Amino acid sequence: MARGSPDLDATRRRKAEEILEEFGTRARLLVYIASAPGAGKTRRLLDDARRLRAAGKNVAIGWVDLKGRTDLGRLAADLPRVPPRNVEISGEEFPEFDFDGAVRLHPDAIVLDELAHDNLPGSVHAKRWQDALALRERGISVLGAFNIAHLETVAPVAQAALGYPVREIIPVSFLRAADEVIALDVSPALLASRLRSGKVVPAEDVDRARDGAFSDRSLYVLRELLLRTIDDLTIPAVSAASVSTAAALILPGTDAEPFLRRSAAIAHALDLALHIYCPPSIQAEDIEPIAHELDAEVLTANFDEKHLDLAELPASLIAVPLGKLARRLANQRLDRDIFIAGIGQTFLAPGSDREQRTTRAFGDRMRAGYGKLTVFLGPSAGSGKTMAMLDRGHQLKDEGIDVVAGFIETHGRKETAGLVAGLELVPRKRVSVGGLTYEELDRDGVIARKPKVALIDELAHTNAPGFQAHKRYEDVLAILRAGIDVITTLNIQHLEALTDAVLRLTGTNVRERLPDEILTLADEVVLIDITPEALRERLRLGKIYPPERIESALANFFRPENLRALRELALRETIAAKGRERVKVPFERLLLTVAPRRADGSYIERCAKVARRLSIDFAVVCITNPRAVTDEAILTDLREQTRRYGGEWIRETGNNIPGKVLEVARARPETTVAVGRAVRNPRWLEHGPFAKRLIDAGARELLILARRDPTQDSELER
Numbered sequence: 001m002a003r004g005s006p007d008l009d010a011t012r013r014r015k016a017e018e019i020l021e022e023f024g025t026r027a028r029l030l031v032y033i034a035s036a037p038g039a040g041k042t043r044r045l046l047d048d049a050r051r052l053r054a055a056g057k058n059v060a061i062g063w064v065d066l067k068g069r070t071d072l073g074r075l076a077a078d079l080p081r082v083p084p085r086n087v088e089i090s091g092e093e094f095p096e097f098d099f100d101g102a103v104r105l106h107p108d109a110i111v112l113d114e115l116a117h118d119n120l121p122g123s124v125h126a127k128r129w130q131d132a133l134a135l136r137e138r139g140i141s142v143l144g145a146f147n148i149a150h151l152e153t154v155a156p157v158a159q160a161a162l163g164y165p166v167r168e169i170i171p172v173s174f175l176r177a178a179d180e181v182i183a184l185d186v187s188p189a190l191l192a193s194r195l196r197s198g199k200v201v202p203a204e205d206v207d208r209a210r211d212g213a214f215s216d217r218s219l220y221v222l223r224e225l226l227l228r229t230i231d232d233l234t235i236p237a238v239s240a241a242s243v244s245t246a247a248a249l250i251l252p253g254t255d256a257e258p259f260l261r262r263s264a265a266i267a268h269a270l271d272l273a274l275h276i277y278c279p280p281s282i283q284a285e286d287i288e289p290i291a292h293e294l295d296a297e298v299l300t301a302n303f304d305e306k307h308l309d310l311a312e313l314p315a316s317l318i319a320v321p322l323g324k325l326a327r328r329l330a331n332q333r334l335d336r337d338i339f340i341a342g343i344g345q346t347f348l349a350p351g352s353d354r355e356q357r358t359t360r361a362f363g364d365r366m367r368a369g370y371g372k373l374t375v376f377l378g379p380s381a382g383s384g385k386t387m388a389m390l391d392r393g394h395q396l397k398d399e400g401i402d403v404v405a406g407f408i409e410t411h412g413r414k415e416t417a418g419l420v421a422g423l424e425l426v427p428r429k430r431v432s433v434g435g436l437t438y439e440e441l442d443r444d445g446v447i448a449r450k451p452k453v454a455l456i457d458e459l460a461h462t463n464a465p466g467f468q469a470h471k472r473y474e475d476v477l478a479i480l481r482a483g484i485d486v487i488t489t490l491n492i493q494h495l496e497a498l499t500d501a502v503l504r505l506t507g508t509n510v511r512e513r514l515p516d517e518i519l520t521l522a523d524e525v526v527l528i529d530i531t532p533e534a535l536r537e538r539l540r541l542g543k544i545y546p547p548e549r550i551e552s553a554l555a556n557f558f559r560p561e562n563l564r565a566l567r568e569l570a571l572r573e574t575i576a577a578k579g580r581e582r583v584k585v586p587f588e589r590l591l592l593t594v595a596p597r598r599a600d601g602s603y604i605e606r607c608a609k610v611a612r613r614l615s616i617d618f619a620v621v622c623i624t625n626p627r628a629v630t631d632e633a634i635l636t637d638l639r640e641q642t643r644r645y646g647g648e649w650i651r652e653t654g655n656n657i658p659g660k661v662l663e664v665a666r667a668r669p670e671t672t673v674a675v676g677r678a679v680r681n682p683r684w685l686e687h688g689p690f691a692k693r694l695i696d697a698g699a700r701e702l703l704i705l706a707r708r709d710p711t712q713d714s715e716l717e718r
Contacts, residue, residue: 021271027136028179031115032145033230035222036213038200039186041145045111046075048143052109053079060107063097063114063128069199072703082110087120099124099131102140109141116150116168129174145184146170148226161221164211174232180534183230185527185574188219188390224575227527231571234564244501244568246272247315248296251305252281254321257290258346262586263319264294266339266703269613271501271569272317277301290486310334316504322700330691333677335706338691341586342701349585349670371485373476373521375459377574378491378528379566380545380558382535385489385528386410386457388421389521392487397423405443406454406479406486407472413543423455424544431466441476446484453485460494460514473514492570495519497609505565508557525577527570532563588670590618590703592647593690594638595663596630601641603676603705608645610674610703619648624659626653658690660695665699674703 030048034041043066049059061081064073074419082102084095096119102110112135117128125131132142149158155166194200212218246267250256262277267274274296276282284298291298301313305324319339320326326340374392378385387406396403405423410416426449429442438532440463446454456479469475476486493502497516502532503509509710518524536558538544545553592607595599604620612619620642639649654660665671674689691704 007546010126027139027141029132029136029142029177030144030180030182031132031175031178032182032184033148033151033175033226034145034184035148035186035226036191036219037147038194039147039184041184042072042113042148043075044074044184045143046079046147049079049109049111050075057108059109060102061112062102062110062112063132064077064111065113067199078120079111080105080107085122089120089123094120094578096120096123097128097368099134102131102135103138106138106140110135112142112144113588115144115146115174116170118168126172129297130382133174134176136662138393140535148222148314149630151175154225154229157225158222159216163218174325175229179273180531181230181233182228183527183529183571185223185529187524187526188216188223188710191219191523193399217228227575230529231568231575234568234571236552240295243636244272244505244572245315245563246270246274246317246319247313248274248276248319248324249308250276250282250287251321251323251325255344255346256287258290259321259341260287260290260294260296261584262341262345262393263339265295265586265614266319266610267317269610270317270337271498271572271613273297273572274525275299275315277303277313279303281629292615310336322695326702327692327695330695330702330704331688331690333510335662338702339705340695340699340702340704345586345701349402349588350395350705369483371480371483372523373480373518374485374487374524374526375519375522376487376489376526376528377577378489379521379570379571380491380493380535380563382538383491383528383530385491386416387419388526389455389457389487389489390416390526392422393423393453394419396453401454404446404449404451404454406443406446406456407458408455409457410600411544412546415543424451426454429467431464433465440464440467441472441475443469443478446479447482448690451481451484453487456486456488459488459490462512462514471514473518490514492566493572495573497613498569498573500609501569502566505569506557506562506566508562519573519577522577525574527574529567529571532560532567533561536560536586585614585616587672588616589668589672590614590616590674591665591671592618592676593660593694594620594622594676596622596624596634596638598634598637600676601638602707603674604638604641604647605644606676606705607674608647611647618646619647619650621650621652621661621664623654623657623664625655625657626678656697662697662699672701672703673699673704676705677707700716 006444032041032044045064051060053059059079061076061079064076066076075376082098082105085101086093087096097112112128115129115132119126119128125134132144135142148154149162150168150170151165152169152171155169158165183444192210192214192270195206195209198206246263248263264274275293276287276291276296276298278287278298278300280300280302284300287298308325315336317337317339318329319341320329321341322343329338330340374386376388390408393403393405403423405420405425407428408420410420416607426442426445428439430443431438431440434503454477456472459473459476463469463472476488479486488595492498493510494513499510499513536554539550539553539558542550590607591612592603594603607618620638622635622638635651642649650664652660652664661673665673673694675694691702694702
């Protein structure tokens with residue numbers, strides 16, 4: 001038998017190690033971070049402990065503070081504990097976590113809350129987070145938690161928001177050493193509700209807390225600090241062309257401020273974080289003020305107008321001033337988008353009222369009497385959105401609020417079905433089409449019942465033929481207009497404006513979509529965070545898909561790199577959801593030039609999304625040579641696609657096609673030309689890529705779009 005190559009054997013060993021690691025054969029450190037007390041850290045830790053115990057693991061409580069709550073006491077009642085050791089201070093005894101006792105007991109996993117705690121004298125380690133690391137080294141997995149204010153990079157800002165010093169500090173290195181870090185995102189409104197109900201502080205302290213640490217401002221600041229911290233820790237491992245960052249290259253002699261502002265607007269439209277690259281000849285300190293204003297990061301790289309190593313530049317979009325380097329990039333067939341900014345172009349203006357008009361079409365939130373919309377946003381199926389929604393429903397019911405389950409999709413999951421029990425269900429509406437019977441949300445039934453709150457799952461769902469609304473979000477808007485609050489669920493990949501980003505990051509073309517203005521309408525967007533490892537484990541356990549779909553899902557949509565990318569998108573969209581401002585736009589119209597070929601239809605969709613994000617107009621121009629034979633059917637399809645996306649279709653003929661495109665562009669001020677990187681065309685061997693020909697013809701600014709080939713359909717439509 002022939003022996004395998006050393007490289008192949010090493011690869012097989014690595015794959016085996018990865019699989020064993022995912023199955024949890026080694027000790028792991030899982031850390032939950034919350035924005036404030038009352039976010040549910042202790043409950044989440046106890047729930048996880050009970051699930052692990054049900055799966056046959058030996059789990060013990062190392063340290064939790066039940067705060068006298070009977071509901072937490074019930075969860076902890078049948079879990080074994082590591083007895084605390086008592087420490088005498090000034091004649092009084094205080095309980096403390098017993099590290100040595102935990103090591104002697106040696107369970108498979110241990111619950112360790114309040115990781116920021118400074119241990120009392122006589123402890124093995126000075127800090128509880130050090131206990132957690134040491135337990136993992138001894139083969140014991142740790143489930144731990146703390147509040148974001150205690151993180152060393154956050155504490156200074158948190159102190160200003162809270163109005164008192166934060167003394168117990170956890171280093172960022174601890175989070176980077178953890179196997180999994182998960183955000184426990186809870187809306188400030190829910191935290192305030194829990195505070196009023198006495199679940200956070202004693203009743204006599206509620207008013208003081210509401211005026212201080214639990215003020216609206218403090219809660220919103222802490223929540224954003226939490227999400228941004230997790231975002232910084234979750235950088236997906238993808239190709240340089242697929243990362244969700246844009247690179248703005250500053251060259252000597254560049255008027256940096258207008259160039260960077262225009263680049264930032266394009267990056268925003270493409271859902272990219274902005275990185276600013278300076279060559280050694282430019283002082284990075286000079287760029288820091290504008291970078292800080294644009295929430296961008298300044299980096300140093302060795303490049304000039306003649307030399308740029310794209311392989312070393314992790315960016316999906318490269319922004320560069322018009323010049324020699326821009327011409328060189330336009331002459332290459334690259335896998336990145338390129339924004340070539342015009343020299344001296346300083347135009348920046350507020351976006352049009354297009355977004356406002358669209359928002360009014362969705363529901364006119366300025367009218368009184370509308371219900372409130374809460375969206376539980378997750379990175380993918382199986383993240384726990386429905387469970388979180390149902391859990392919130394039970395909490396509201398316990399508070400005496402009238403709640404109904406308008407539509408819940410359990411997908412056969414016992415845990416989800418168990419949470420439905422005890423909630424009033426609105427009967428589903430049935431319709432038969434083509435011999436098939438469908439069950440959908442009965443929006444009229446929900447409105448007639450008129451509860452205070454309706455729980456409605458899967459916001460992006462497409463209704464069966466024959467229903468009064470094509471999409472479920474349209475039903476939800478009708479229910480909101482009736483004055484009923486709605487709590488719903490959504491996966492990040494279904495937002496229409498993000499489909500290009502999802503395709504770029506995962507290679508998946510998502511078919512079921514809804515407009516991203518739905519998040520603008522939402523009163524609260526709550527992130528349901530989960531790590532890729534935990535999602536893949538849930539999938540293997542049959543908690544997401546039936547057995548026959550598991551292996552295919554693991555190999556395709558549920559690949560770790562895909563899940564990391566989707567998690568990053570969900571984090572960033574949650575951060576942006578309640579802080580959306582009118583973006584300064586770098587031009588008033590985007591003019592896409594296309595050739596009479598079907599493949600260019602993908603560029604029409606991409607340009608429409610960019611224009612929509614910037615709230616600007618867009619047009620599509622097709623210039624054909626009068627002597628050339630063109631397929632009118634293709635032109636008709638392109639025209640109809642343009643109009644379907646709300647664009648203007650322009651058809652012209654001319655011998656000098658680049659010149660004619662620029663003539664059309666200059667007929668309206670502040671128009672920037674966009675062009676797609678086409679497949680190789682033999683006649684271009686003489687003339688060069690069309691993007692370069694546009695620059696040679698005098699284009700002052702250019703957006704060059706890389707081709708995005710939808711190689712696979714979504715594994716997940718819920």
